[in-house]
Amino acid sequence: MTRTISLGLRFGLWLVMAGCIWGAFFYAWSDPAFIGQSSRILFFHVPMAWTSFVAYFAAAVWSARYLWGGRRMRHDRAAAAAVECGVLFGVLATITGSLWARIEWGAYWNWDPRQTSIVVVLLFYGAYLALRSAMADREIRARISSVYALIALVVTPFFYFIVPRITESLHPEPVINAERKLDVDPRMFQVLIASALTYTVLFFWMHNLRARSQALVDATLDDPS
Amino acid sequence: MPSPASIWVASARAVFTKDWRCELRSRYALNAIALFAVTTLVVTSAALGPAGTNKTLAINVLPAMLWLILLFAAAAGLPRAFVHEEESHTAIALRLAAPPSALFVGKLAFGVSLLLGIEALVAPLYLAVMSLEVASPGQLVIALVAGGYGLAVGSVLIAALASQARGRSTLFSVLAFPVLMPLLLIAIELTRNAVAGDPAGVALPQLLLYDGSVTIAGLMLFPAVWNP
Numbered sequence: 001m002t003r004t005i006s007l008g009l010r011f012g013l014w015l016v017m018a019g020c021i022w023g024a025f026f027y028a029w030s031d032p033a034f035i036g037q038s039s040r041i042l043f044f045h046v047p048m049a050w051t052s053f054v055a056y057f058a059a060a061v062w063s064a065r066y067l068w069g070g071r072r073m074r075h076d077r078a079a080a081a082a083v084e085c086g087v088l089f090g091v092l093a094t095i096t097g098s099l100w101a102r103i104e105w106g107a108y109w110n111w112d113p114r115q116t117s118i119v120v121v122l123l124f125y126g127a128y129l130a131l132r133s134a135m136a137d138r139e140i141r142a143r144i145s146s147v148y149a150l151i152a153l154v155v156t157p158f159f160y161f162i163v164p165r166i167t168e169s170l171h172p173e174p175v176i177n178a179e180r181k182l183d184v185d186p187r188m189f190q191v192l193i194a195s196a197l198t199y200t201v202l203f204f205w206m207h208n209l210r211a212r213s214q215a216l217v218d219a220t221l222d223d224p225s
Numbered sequence: 226m227p228s229p230a231s232i233w234v235a236s237a238r239a240v241f242t243k244d245w246r247c248e249l250r251s252r253y254a255l256n257a258i259a260l261f262a263v264t265t266l267v268v269t270s271a272a273l274g275p276a277g278t279n280k281t282l283a284i285n286v287l288p289a290m291l292w293l294i295l296l297f298a299a300a301a302g303l304p305r306a307f308v309h310e311e312e313s314h315t316a317i318a319l320r321l322a323a324p325p326s327a328l329f330v331g332k333l334a335f336g337v338s339l340l341l342g343i344e345a346l347v348a349p350l351y352l353a354v355m356s357l358e359v360a361s362p363g364q365l366v367i368a369l370v371a372g373g374y375g376l377a378v379g380s381v382l383i384a385a386l387a388s389q390a391r392g393r394s395t396l397f398s399v400l401a402f403p404v405l406m407p408l409l410l411i412a413i414e415l416t417r418n419a420v421a422g423d424p425a426g427v428a429l430p431q432l433l434l435y436d437g438s439v440t441i442a443g444l445m446l447f448p449a450v451w452n453p
Contacts, residue, residue, distance in 0.1 A: 120407075127402075130399050131399075134396055135390045136391075139453070140389055144389050144390065147446045151404060152403075154438050155404050155439070158407035158431075
């Protein structure tokens with residue numbers, strides 16, 4: 001019974017994902033303010049960046065639950081899996097962003113404050129993964145890397161909110177901008193929201209698979225027979 | 226019976242004096258930081274000459290170079306704060322002797338005083354060899370003190386994490402760079418304003434916000450790093 005439900009959910013996710021891709025190319029308009037059809041990358045780039053943000057936040061929540069919620073290893077595995085997925089989505093957001101920058105700004109990379117921010121945030125979580133691999137003892141690794149994920153929660157807001165304001169950015173305003181008004185076509189908005197939600201669900205599915213496979217690895221290491 | 230607060234203050238002060246006493250006996254961090262800072266200073270100066278006479282260079286390049294020198298000097302000496310406790314197996318005695326937050330504050334006071342001392346040595350030398358005229362010296366001092374504090378608090382917290390892992394010294398740079406990057410960008414901006422004579426603007430409150438939030442994060446998270 002549960003197998004049927006889970007199969008149905010996965011099939012539903014694939015269908016919605018396909019619907020989002022179809023909508024990005026055939027349902028939403030292309031924004032005339034940008035060169036050619038380049039604005040369509042919005043429906044992939046923004047959800048990826050958003051999902052990486054969700055993943056890092058989820059990693060911090062699981063790390064805090066590990067430290068102050070009874071030190072359960074499954075919380076540490078969940079935090080690590082969230083960071084791994086977050087780095088994946090962050091790299092994809094960087095690649096899609098620089099493809100768009102090549103068309104719109106003329107260069108793949110020009111150290112726009114947004115580009116600086118995403119690279120340093122990726123370095124942050126790359127360092128998290130390096131830190132994990134430098135510790136063999138599972139308890140120490142869980143404790144120290146949880147602390148590092150929480151330091152990230154304190155420092156990364158500086159990249160999202162402050163560094164882009166020190167120097168001028170060419171990056172388009174976030175969809176929900178400072179004036180809290182929605183200046184985007186309704187069709188584009190529908191596809192964007194649907195896509196962001198689908199990517200978030202995709203993240204939780206991938207995260208669940210990764211955390212479960214790591215639990216099996218840990219169990220095998222504990223009892224190799 | 227002394228109050229818990231006075232015991233806490235006494236422990237923090239004891240850690241601070243112990244660290245300075247050990248430091249003055251071995252002079253490991255002092256020598257490493259001071260020589261590192263002076264060597265990079267000589268290299269920069271030899272490569273650029275008295276660059277401060279060129280206004281564009283003075284505003285665009287020299288503040289960033291100053292903070293890079295300070296960053297690498299801090300990275301050369303501050304990780305030692307916790308690594309030598311692990312290497313000489315005194316970490317267990319420290320765990321018994323002082324509450325974690327007092328230990329963190331003591332180590333932090335040591336790191337801050339060390340770094341501010343180095344800044345007092347390096348910054349005037351740097352201004353002199355680069356012939357750099359600073360339009361608002363008071364603002365430069367504020368940038369050095371607030372930025373130096375931020376550099377110390379970030380480094381001490383990361384040093385505590387890195388001392389628990391293998392490959393401590395390499396790992397320290399990898400872990401510390403993303404944490405210290407926003408601080409450096411803001412401190413460079415503030416120093417630039419001081420050199421150009423512009424008002425400090427939002428950079429000063431941002432720098433103080435960074436210092437405050439990393440200090441609070443350190444006080445909250447350090448017990449989890451220190452106590453198994």
